[in-house]
Amino acid sequence: MNLKHVQQLLDAEILSGEAHMEREVNTVFACDLMSDVLSLIEDKTILLTGLVNLQTIRTAEMLDINAVVFVRGKIPDHETLKIAKENNIVILSTKHILFTSCGILYNNGLKGAKLEYK
C-alpha cells in the first residue's frame, strides 16, 4: 500500500510532503510515547499519534519513518510543519480517533511494526 491509499482510507488531509505520496508502507506503529517509537527497527513504517509537537517530527526524521498521521484532527503549528517539510516528512491529519484509524488500516491489510525486545 502507498501513502496515497493510506490518505484515502483515513480521509486525511496532507499537511506536508505531497510530492512523496507514492512511498510504500509496510507496517504501522501507533503510539504517543516517542521513547518507544525510537526502539522501532523497521523502515517503511508510518506513525499514528496524537502527540503534536516538534519532537514527534524529529523522532520520525531519525528513524526514516515514511509518514506521520496525526489523529483526532490534530494539526501541528507552523514551525513544526516547516521542519517536517525541510526534511521531506509526510504529515497527514485525520479526524478519526487513534483506535478507528488503526482499525481501518488493519482491515485493509497493514500490520503492526516490530519492536526489538531484549
Next chain:
Amino acid sequence: MTIQLSYEVVKNDFFKAGEASSNIKKVLRQLGIPSDLIRRVAVATYEAEMNIVIHSDGGEIILLVTPEKVQITALDKGPGIADIEMAMKEGYSTAPQEVREMGFGAGMGLPNMKRCADEFEIKSSLGNSTEVTIIIRI
C-alpha cells in the same frame, strides 16, 4: 579521512532539541554511510541529545568519523547520575511530568542508546559531568 564536529546542546531548549542529531544525520548521509547504520547513529544521538536537554545543565555532542567507525560523545556540565545501574534499567526514569507529556521520560533512553551501539560507555557520578560514548563500526 577523519572528521570531527561538535554541537552545543542547551538545557531545557525543547525547540532546538534534535537539531544536533539532525545535522549529524545529514553529515553522515553526505559521507555516504549506509542508511541502516545512519539510523542507528541518529537514534542513539537523538536519545543522548534529549538526555542533555532534559536532565543536564547543558553540554555538547561531538561527532567523530574515521574510516573504521562513527563515534558520538555526549558530554554535559552535570549534575551527574547518582546510580548508573538504575539509569540503565528499561523503564526507570527521573524525568519530570512536562517531559513525559512531550513523549519522553519513559526510561528507554540509555537502553536504546546501548542497543544501537557496537560499543557503549557511560561515565558519571553525582556532582560531576556525564560522558556517554557510542561507537558504531562501519
